[in-house]
Amino acid sequence: MKIATFNINGVKARINALTDWLTESAPDVALLQEIKSVDEGFPREMIEDLGYTVETHGQKGFNGVAILSKLPLEDITRGLPGDDDDEQARWIEATVIGDTDAVRVCGLYLPNGNPAPGPKYDYKLAWMERLHARAEALLADEMPALMAGDYNIIPQPEDAKRPEAWTDDALFRPESRAAFRKILNLGFTEAFRARTFGPGHYSFWDYQAGAWNKDDGIRIDHFLLSPQCADMLQECWIEKEVRGREKPSDHVPVWVDLKA
DNA sequence: ATGCCTCGCTATGCGAGA
Numbered sequence: 555m556k557i558a559t560f561n562i563n564g565v566k567a568r569i570n571a572l573t574d575w576l577t578e579s580a581p582d583v584a585l586l587q588e589i590k591s592v593d594e595g596f597p598r599e600m601i602e603d604l605g606y607t608v609e610t611h612g613q614k615g616f617n618g619v620a621i622l623s624k625l626p627l628e629d630i631t632r633g634l635p636g637d638d639d640d641e642q643a644r645w646i647e648a649t650v651i652g653d654t655d656a657v658r659v660c661g662l663y664l665p666n667g668n669p670a671p672g673p674k675y676d677y678k679l680a681w682m683e684r685l686h687a688r689a690e691a692l693l694a695d696e697m698p699a700l701m702a703g704d705y706n707i708i709p710q711p712e713d714a715k716r717p718e719a720w721t722d723d724a725l726f727r728p729e730s731r732a733a734f735r736k737i738l739n740l741g742f743t744e745a746f747r748a749r750t751f752g753p754g755h756y757s758f759w760d761y762q763a764g765a766w767n768k769d770d771g772i773r774i775d776h777f778l779l780s781p782q783c784a785d786m787l788q789e790c791w792i793e794k795e796v797r798g799r800e801k802p803s804d805h806v807p808v809w810v811d812l813k814a
Numbered sequence: 815a816t817g818c819c820t821c822g823c824t825a826t827g828c829g830a831g832a
Contacts, residue, residue, distance in 0.1 A: 563820075563831085567821060567822085590822060614823090615823060615830090616821095616829095666831060667832095668830095706831095720832090723832075724832085725832065758832075760831095760832065762817075762818040762820090763817085763818050764818090765819095772832080804819085804831085
């Protein structure tokens, strides 16, 4: 079972890039972030024509997440529990029925949080506390589960080309990284770092200042696997080449291949 | 130092992104 997460930065602006990618790379499941579309505006037919079931959790103008799947989906839920007043569309989950195992798959778009400190940073940290609670509940279910998406967290200095440039940024501040570690420490495996050591691996390059040409990137898109899911991990990789294509997103897809 | 780009908005510059 090949699952990819991809912050596409606007589904309408990216529809050709998205359908080309789905056709060529053919994930079984794709978790999308920043669709920037309401559910009714999502170009679902073009994606259904490629053999995918489409489940969206959209919002006007900003945010928005989706699950695309060639495999059957069950028990789809939308929204991260813990705050009924939160209207930002950043969380969707479903059970994917694989050939041998079912996997609970959660797609997330964690708040950016800048400028920090400030109300947006407070929202980021509060959202991460809710994520921690959901993560605990997923572990208690003891079924294979993963949480993947744009975490807006640079876990370690080696995950940035220029870590010194991010010192005071919401993506790299100690409180952000501690909140991320606190979730990992529940017992999750960060799939990429389970397979690959060392610097120079990024999933985001800013559109500005020639960041892509300078390979001035950061690694902020992650897969967190429950113990039962980590046992299924075969590979995890970053599809870097996508960033060099026509009219790209500023993020690239990150993948896992699970024995399921 | 700031902004550099890109997106969506019922726009014609702005907020948000990271």
